[in-house]
Amino acid sequence: MSKPRIAFFDFASCEGCQLEAINFVEEFLVLLGHVDIVQFREAITEAEWDIDVSFVEGSITREQDIPRLEEIRENSKVVIALGACACTGGVNAIKNTRPLEDVRADVYGDKKDWFPTFPTRPIDQVIKVDGYIYGCPIDRNDFLKNVQLILQGKMTLRHNDPVCVECRLKENECLLTLGKPCMGPITRGGCGAIDPTFGHPCTGCRGLVDDPNENAAMDVLAENGLTVEDIKSYMTIFNAFRPEDIQ
Amino acid sequence: MSKNIDIHVHHVTRVEGHGDVLLNVKDGRVEHVALNIVEAPRFFEGMLRGRAHYEVREIVSRICGICACGHALASVRASEAALGIEPSEQVVDLRKIVLAGENLSSHFLHIFFLVAPDLFGVKSVLPLATTHRDIVVRALKLKKLGNDVSDVIVGRHVHPITLDIKGFTVLPSVSALADVQKQIIEMIPEVVDTVDLIASVAGGIPDFTRETEYISLGPVSGSTEYPFYDGVIKSSEGITYYPAEYRKVTNEFIIPDSTAKHCKHLRDSYMVGALARFNNNSDLLHPEAKKAAEKLGMIAPVHNPYMITLAQLIETIHIMHDTVEIIDKIIRRGIKDEDYTYQPRAGTGSGAVEVPRGILFHHYTYDSKGRIEYADCVIPTTQNLENIDQDFRKLAPTILDKSEEEISLLLQMLVRAYDPCISCSTHQLNVRFK
Numbered sequence: 001m002s003k004p005r006i007a008f009f010d011f012a013s014c015e016g017c018q019l020e021a022i023n024f025v026e027e028f029l030v031l032l033g034h035v036d037i038v039q040f041r042e043a044i045t046e047a048e049w050d051i052d053v054s055f056v057e058g059s060i061t062r063e064q065d066i067p068r069l070e071e072i073r074e075n076s077k078v079v080i081a082l083g084a085c086a087c088t089g090g091v092n093a094i095k096n097t098r099p100l101e102d103v104r105a106d107v108y109g110d111k112k113d114w115f116p117t118f119p120t121r122p123i124d125q126v127i128k129v130d131g132y133i134y135g136c137p138i139d140r141n142d143f144l145k146n147v148q149l150i151l152q153g154k155m156t157l158r159h160n161d162p163v164c165v166e167c168r169l170k171e172n173e174c175l176l177t178l179g180k181p182c183m184g185p186i187t188r189g190g191c192g193a194i195d196p197t198f199g200h201p202c203t204g205c206r207g208l209v210d211d212p213n214e215n216a217a218m219d220v221l222a223e224n225g226l227t228v229e230d231i232k233s234y235m236t237i238f239n240a241f242r243p244e245d246i247q
Numbered sequence: 248m249s250k251n252i253d254i255h256v257h258h259v260t261r262v263e264g265h266g267d268v269l270l271n272v273k274d275g276r277v278e279h280v281a282l283n284i285v286e287a288p289r290f291f292e293g294m295l296r297g298r299a300h301y302e303v304r305e306i307v308s309r310i311c312g313i314c315a316c317g318h319a320l321a322s323v324r325a326s327e328a329a330l331g332i333e334p335s336e337q338v339v340d341l342r343k344i345v346l347a348g349e350n351l352s353s354h355f356l357h358i359f360f361l362v363a364p365d366l367f368g369v370k371s372v373l374p375l376a377t378t379h380r381d382i383v384v385r386a387l388k389l390k391k392l393g394n395d396v397s398d399v400i401v402g403r404h405v406h407p408i409t410l411d412i413k414g415f416t417v418l419p420s421v422s423a424l425a426d427v428q429k430q431i432i433e434m435i436p437e438v439v440d441t442v443d444l445i446a447s448v449a450g451g452i453p454d455f456t457r458e459t460e461y462i463s464l465g466p467v468s469g470s471t472e473y474p475f476y477d478g479v480i481k482s483s484e485g486i487t488y489y490p491a492e493y494r495k496v497t498n499e500f501i502i503p504d505s506t507a508k509h510c511k512h513l514r515d516s517y518m519v520g521a522l523a524r525f526n527n528n529s530d531l532l533h534p535e536a537k538k539a540a541e542k543l544g545m546i547a548p549v550h551n552p553y554m555i556t557l558a559q560l561i562e563t564i565h566i567m568h569d570t571v572e573i574i575d576k577i578i579r580r581g582i583k584d585e586d587y588t589y590q591p592r593a594g595t596g597s598g599a600v601e602v603p604r605g606i607l608f609h610h611y612t613y614d615s616k617g618r619i620e621y622a623d624c625v626i627p628t629t630q631n632l633e634n635i636d637q638d639f640r641k642l643a644p645t646i647l648d649k650s651e652e653e654i655s656l657l658l659q660m661l662v663r664a665y666d667p668c669i670s671c672s673t674h675q676l677n678v679r680f681k
Binding site: 013014018022032041044098102103199202 | 261290297299311384390569
């Protein structure tokens with residue numbers, strides 16, 4: 001049996017998730033034994049189509065990226081959204097929270113019209129996506145677990161238990177009780193609660209769980225001294241994308 | 248010679264981000280040659296407007312997956328300058344280690360994965376995994392070492408967790424630092440071997456020189472430190488500035504018929520990055536790094552941009568020895584709990600640090616509630632773009648007798664030598680030529 005042909009692609013992103021994917025030594029070499037990497041522009045020059053699994057990093061922020069994403073879809077049996085930018089729009093969607101003209105003018109001044117852009121969207125707003133590997137960046141262990149599932153033809157992990165579950169299992173002191181704004185109660189887990197474990201409140205990078213109780217979460221943040229303006233801002237670091245923004 | 252050439256390399260590989268190389272030659276004359284940046288714009292400065300001081304670092308580290316810690320450090324330095332905060336000596340020492348880890352990791356990635364395949368005449372590191380497996384394993388181990396050095400302090404190199412304005416959310420233990428120090432010491436011989444290896448294939452590095460202006464941090468007065476985290480802005484033309492004056496250096500400008508912001512100072516263009524640092528500060532390198540420079544035949548000033556990779560390799564040796572010494576100092580002193588709380592206020596400030604690809608500037612203005620009113624980030628690749636184009640213009644006419652394939656490879660190798668970080672270039676995007 002021939003080895004599965006996998007590829008990495010990126011759109012608007014920092015390419016950090018692709019780097020995380022090669023940031024482990026032994027596992028990466030083991031992985032190389034099980035798959036053929038046929039496209040990975042950041043790391044290799046070879047480029048072939050007819051792909052079994054494409055990992056797509058980055059969000060879609062302009063018209064011209066749509067045909068390229070569609071081409072990837074047409075040539076791939078399975079498409080996986082890799083990381084926050086691809087899964088939820090990530091930090092790129094912050095620009096959707098302000099009038100687009102203002103954002104463009106802030107960066108490019110009177111030359112803003114030279115830089116075509118539209119509201120940021122996750123890739124599943126453009127093409128059908130078969131699975132998601134969440135996080136900014138992805139978690140290496142979560143990536144490996146998901147790759148095993150994908151190569152067996154199974155679904156990726158949905159991670160509907162919030163970050164708090166793993167945080168409790170690690171016996172971390174709850175940051176909310178220390179007066180820190182933490183998105184853990186409504187954010188998808190699977191990261192080993194890495195932020196709170198290092199004393200930093202969760203910023204919601206893995207996206208919100210299905211049916212999050214955002215109002216209750218906002219009440220908790222308000223109890224910790226944040227204003228409504230602060231809370232709204234904090235909750236949109238990674239979760240600014242709203243489907244209605246691209247209607 | 249009348250020759251027509253039309254090269255368009257769509258998305259140069261083995262660089263970070265999306266760029267195209269264009270060369271048009273008509274009747275043996277170069278009509279146009281350029282690196283064309285086609286990365287999707289991300290509008291970071293626009294996204295920062297109105298954001299609270301504690302969110303800023305969180306957002307800007309996402310500018311780049313390779314220099315996430317560098318962006319975070321330039322950010323907290325700019326915020327501290329604006330908010331009137333002075334970090335402790337302990338914090339500064341720990342930050343230097345974070346930056347060291349990132350520079351190591353990025354340099355090894357560039358040397359082994361992005362450049363070495365050209366020197367070995369293969370398309371990527373993948374065939375080397377079969378033919379030179381020991382080198383690939385060494386490459387992965389060294390890259391991981393760089394990550395581990397940062398991870399021990401910030402939790403995760405992409406993207407840092409504990410690094411905040413004024414301090415850290417948690418401090419590393421002395422034993423964790425001692426452990427990572429041991430790893431560094433164990434790996435130094437592997438890098439010394441790499442110097443010999445690269446010296447043996449360095450004959451494959453193209454012979455091309457163009458003198459230009461070199462800009463990097465320079466030592467603050469009285470310091471003998473090869474500056475990455477702290478320093479003044481130094482030009483090889485003999486001028487220095489304070490970080491707050493960075494705009495006198497960067498002078499971002501717009502080219503007719505293109506939409507790219509480029510930079511220039513006293514000459515037509517300037518270079519930032521490992522070779523600029525080496526040319527400006529090589530007398531401050533660690534003695535072992537000086538030995539490596541000698542082996543590689545590098546005597547400052549070096550005017551061949553393809554040698555950037557060698558300057559990076561020399562820097563890795565310096566960084567490893569320097570980091571061992573910083574950790575020694577911290578272990579002697581012990582890790583102390585400190586108060587990292589602060590009050591926001593209105594103010595303006597700039598931060599400059601040396602990240603893998605060169606000097607990086609962040610500049611913010613905060614309102615009285617500690618929200619961003621104005622933000623500006625000038626990225627090393629933005630500063631190098633004009634220099635790459637100027638190199639292209641000098642190089643291209645001299646290589647027209649070669650095959651299109653060879654010409655294309657030489658141009659791509661030049662782009663790769665600069666290790667451009669195109670995703671980082673939050674300013675200049677969509678360079679378009681007619």
